[in-house]
Amino acid sequence: ETGVTQTPRHLVMGMTNKKSLKCEQHLGHNAMYWYKQSAKKPLELMFVYNFKEQTENNSVPSRFSPECPNSSHLFLHLHTLQPEDSALYLCASSQTGAGGETQYFGPGTRLLVL
Amino acid sequence: AQKVTQAQTEISVVEKEDVTLDCVYETRDTTYYLFWYKQPPSGELVFLIRRNSFDEQNEISGRYSWNFQKSTSSFNFTITASQVVDSAVYFCALSEAGDTNAGKSTFGDGTTLTVKP
Numbered sequence: 001e002t003g004v005t006q007t008p009r010h011l012v013m014g015m016t017n018k019k020s021l022k023c024e025q026h027l028g029h030n031a032m033y034w035y036k037q038s039a040k041k042p043l044e045l046m047f048v049y050n051f052k053e054q055t056e057n058n059s060v061p062s063r064f065s066p067e068c069p070n071s072s073h074l075f076l077h078l079h080t081l082q083p084e085d086s087a088l089y090l091c092a093s094s095q096t097g098a099g100g101e102t103q104y105f106g107p108g109t110r111l112l113v114l
Numbered sequence: 115a116q117k118v119t120q121a122q123t124e125i126s127v128v129e130k131e132d133v134t135l136d137c138v139y140e141t142r143d144t145t146y147y148l149f150w151y152k153q154p155p156s157g158e159l160v161f162l163i164r165r166n167s168f169d170e171q172n173e174i175s176g177r178y179s180w181n182f183q184k185s186t187s188s189f190n191f192t193i194t195a196s197q198v199v200d201s202a203v204y205f206c207a208l209s210e211a212g213d214t215n216a217g218k219s220t221f222g223d224g225t226t227l228t229v230k231p
Contacts, residue, residue: 042221045219088157
């Protein structure tokens with residue numbers, strides 16, 4: 001495997017379900033990110049992890065719970081979501097530095113909340 | 115605060131035409147980085163180019179070229195002799211240097227390019 005992988009690629013869930021999105025990077029990076037991309041809306045940064053520590057949480061509702069057990073893996077745990085949470089969820093990784101690092105993206109998980 | 119504006123929401127061209135995608139940015143930092151990404155229908159953002167604020171040289175890569183002008187705070191992207199496979203959403207992004215900004219990039223809203231055969 002190379003680059004950034006995400007599973008599942010597609011997910012349909014009800015509002016009472018609990019599910020998790022998984023991201024794995026094989027680039028030796030130390031920073032990982034979750035983005036949300038809704039239809040007709042710009043990319044929204046949700047969370048940033050540097051060396052497994054969360055360094056950014058852009059006022060994301062608590063029904064989204066990230067987990068970063070190591071620098072290669074990132075999860076997004078979902079529970080009691082709303083239909084407006086339907087979107088493409090993108091994971092990215094980069095080297096950790098002083099800003100300006102190139103982010104490499106995974107293929108995304110298309111989430112539909114019914 | 116940083117901001118990226120891609121004023122063109124959608125562009126449609128016929129194959130073999132040249133097309134320029136505009137990107138205008140705002141930042142108070144003197145050290146910053148600019149990026150372009152391509153998002154095909156599959157969804158994955160593909161990195162195209164990274165340019166730092168001290169390098170104003172234009173760059174050409176095959177049919178792609180980038181024009182960075184600090185005087186107008188613009189970083190425009192031109193595709194020469196467009197092809198159907200160039201159809202995608204293109205994002206311009208800005209990242210400022212500094213530890214507090216590590217990992218933060220501001221993305222424009224994207225320009226949807228459609229190349230018709």
